[in-house]
Structures are given as C-alpha cells and as structure tokens.
Amino acid sequence: PSRDALIARLPKAELHLHIEGSLEPELLFALAQRNGVSIPFASVEAVRAAYSFSNLQDFLDIYYQGMSVLQTEQDFYDLTWAYLERAATDTVRHVEIFFDPQGHTERGLAFETVLDGIERALRDGEVKLGISYRLIMCFLRHLSEDAAFATLDQAMPHIDRIHGVGLDSSEVGHPPSKFQKVFAKARELGLHVTAHAGEEGPPEYVHEALDLLQVERIDHGNRALEDAALVRRIADEGLTLTVCPLSNLRLCVIKDIGQSPVRKMLDLGLKATVNSDDPAYFGGYINDNFRAIADALDLSEAEIVKLAENSFTGSFLPMADQIQHL
Ligand code: ES4
Ligand code: ZN
Numbered sequence: 525p526s527r528d529a530l531i532a533r534l535p536k537a538e539l540h541l542h543i544e545g546s547l548e549p550e551l552l553f554a555l556a557q558r559n560g561v562s563i564p565f566a567s568v569e570a571v572r573a574a575y576s577f578s579n580l581q582d583f584l585d586i587y588y589q590g591m592s593v594l595q596t597e598q599d600f601y602d603l604t605w606a607y608l609e610r611a612a613t614d615t616v617r618h619v620e621i622f623f624d625p626q627g628h629t630e631r632g633l634a635f636e637t638v639l640d641g642i643e644r645a646l647r648d649g650e651v652k653l654g655i656s657y658r659l660i661m662c663f664l665r666h667l668s669e670d671a672a673f674a675t676l677d678q679a680m681p682h683i684d685r686i687h688g689v690g691l692d693s694s695e696v697g698h699p700p701s702k703f704q705k706v707f708a709k710a711r712e713l714g715l716h717v718t719a720h721a722g723e724e725g726p727p728e729y730v731h732e733a734l735d736l737l738q739v740e741r742i743d744h745g746n747r748a749l750e751d752a753a754l755v756r757r758i759a760d761e762g763l764t765l766t767v768c769p770l771s772n773l774r775l776c777v778i779k780d781i782g783q784s785p786v787r788k789m790l791d792l793g794l795k796a797t798v799n800s801d802d803p804a805y806f807g808g809y810i811n812d813n814f815r816a817i818a819d820a821l822d823l824s825e826a827e828i829v830k831l832a833e834n835s836f837t838g839s840f841l842p843m844a845d846q847i848q849h850l
Pocket of ligand 1: 545587693694718720
C-alpha cells in the first residue's frame with residue numbers, strides 16, 4: 525500500500541537504538557568462532573528460537589549473554605557498521621546510538637576498545653552512507669551509582685566524543701533517584717541527558733527522570749499515560765518520547781501491536797517517535813516498526829510524516845541541522 529511506500533522513502537532519525545541489541549544471530553555466531561567464545565547454541569536457528577521473552581529481565585539476561593562474543597575493536601566496528609548499512613536501507617539519515625560500556629568493562633574489556641570501534645564505524649557511516657550521529661553512553665541501573673561514576677571517570681579522557689548519557693537495564697526497583705548525582709555531573713559536563721522511564725516502571729519514575737535527572741527526552745514513556753498531570757506536563761514542555769513498538773510487543777509491555785502507546789500519544793498531542801530499540805532481538809528495524817503500527821493504529825499519511833519529523837526535532841542535532849531534514 526501507499527503507506528508502506530511512504531514509510532520506505534521518508535527520511536528519519538533513529539533515537540532509541542542499543543547498538544549491542546543490533547547483534548544479529550549470524551554475526552553473533554561469526555564472532556563467537558572468530559574469538560573462540562563458546563555460546564550455548566548449536567545454530568543460528570537455535571539462537572532465534574531462544575528469543576522469546578515474557579518481560580524485560582528475560583530479555584536482558586539473553587542480551588548480556590550475547591555481548592560476550594564482542595571482544596575486539598574490530599568486533600565493535602563490525603557490529604556498528606552492520607547496523608548502519610541496515611539503517612541506510614530504511615532511509616535513516618541520523619542515528620543517536622546507545623552503548624552500554626559497563627556490559628563490556630565488567631568482562632575485562634577496555635573502555636577504549638568499545639568506544640574506538642563504535643566511533644570508527646559511525647565516522648565511516650557519516651562519510652560513506654551520509655548518516656550523521658550522536659553517541660549516548662548508558663549507565664546500567666541495576667548497578668550502583670558509584671559504578672556509574674567510575675564509568676563516567678573512564679569516559680573523561682574521551683568526553684568530547686560522547687554526546688550524552690542515558691539510563692537503561694532493569695527498571696523496576698532502580699528508580700531514577702538512584703542516579704541523581706551522576707546525572708548532575710553529566711549535565712555539568714555539558715552532556716545531553718535522557719533515561720528509560722515508564723517502560724515497566726510506574727509514572728512516578730517518569731516524574732523522577734524529569735525532576736531529578738532533568739532529562740531532555742523520555743525513552744519509552746508508556747506508563748506516563750496513566751498520569752493525567754504528567755501527560756499535560758510532557759505536552760506543555762514539548763518533550764520527546766522514544767517509543768519502540770515491536771520491543772513493547774516482544775517484552776509483553778503491550779498485549780498486541782494495536783495497544784502501542786503511539787496512538788494515544790499522537791491523539792494527546794505528545795511528541796512521539798518510532799524506534800527499534802534492540803532490532804536483532806525484537807524482530808524488526810525502524811521501518812518494520814513503522815509498518816507494524818501504521819497498519820494496527822491505522823495511521824494517516826500525515827501522522828506518519830509527523831512521526832518522522834518528530835525524530836529530527838526531538839534529536840540532539842542543533843536546530844539548523846534539524847531543519848535541513850524536514
Ligand atoms: C533495553 Cl528494551 C530495554 N530496556 C531497558 N534496557 C535495555 N537495554 C537494552 N535494551
Ligand atoms: Zn531501550
């Protein structure tokens with residue numbers, strides 16, 4: 525249908541993408557062999573079959589296990605380059621990529637191995653694919669704030685290469701308030717700030733992300749819709765929500781794709797965007813996410829265009845660069 529053609533050709537930015545979550549089973553297998561890392565799967569098919577989750581933690585256990593095949597700077601390059609080539613086929617023009625340094629430094633890798641490989645691919649993507657980028661370092665919220673400070677210290681010699689900080693991993697039981705001090709430090713350094721909030725956690729966590737972390741965006745934000753005052757605030761402040769429809773479905777945040785919060789957010793005048801989160805694990809890249817909700821939510825062409833525009837105006841690009849894409 526014409527909606528699919530529109531989605532296929534619309535320029536878009538991806539604002540919620542964990543680079544480690546773009547590790548496809550084929551590359552996972554190839555890297556396991558290259559690095560002599562043993563994985564508990566006999567085949568690519570067996571890996572895919574294991575990607576059945578009933579909640580966020582179910583997924584995270586498999587996601588952290590998958591990362592173990594990433595060992596060298598070249599591995600991080602190959603991972604990131606594969607994502608960028610795939611994103612280019614979806615007419616993605618700008619990416620703001622999350623990475624989880626603690627998922628790697630905890631395994632004994634140097635912070636620089638991770639950063640150098642990801643960044644080298646991002647620079648190549650800018651030159652060869654015309655995709656601009658920002659890089660967002662996430663703190664793992666199931667770890668302590670001291671561990672987040674140690675990660676920020678490791679990043680300090682390279683801070684000009686990192687554009688923002690985020691907060692991810694197990695949400696419930698690890699509220700934004702736990703990271704108030706380290707986010708204050710990040711803001712003092714001039715970094716952009718965002719946080720996962722309201723994916724599984726209550727609306728109170730979204731309030732905390734705004735009040736205590738002073739985030740510029742809300743990653744997911746599904747459960748913000750349960751709180752009318754919060755909805756009003758998000759609308760009034762023009763805050764961007766980075767929604768991930770297929771992620772929500774596969775992590776059982778929603779029962780079917782027709783329950784994606786994108787419909788309500790658009791109807792409420794909230795600035796929603798569509799993103800792929802961990803595409804290798806959730807069964808689709810950004811255009812797959814657009815197509816899934818376009819059908820299920822019966823999005824108009826104007827709504828699809830609006831979602832793509834929101835991805836640029838909600839990005840960390842300077843205004844002048846945002847406008848170039850509209
Ligand atoms: C994540 Cl979907 C999601 N939620 C929280 N943390 C994450 N890390 C990678 N994907
Ligand atoms: Zn995420």
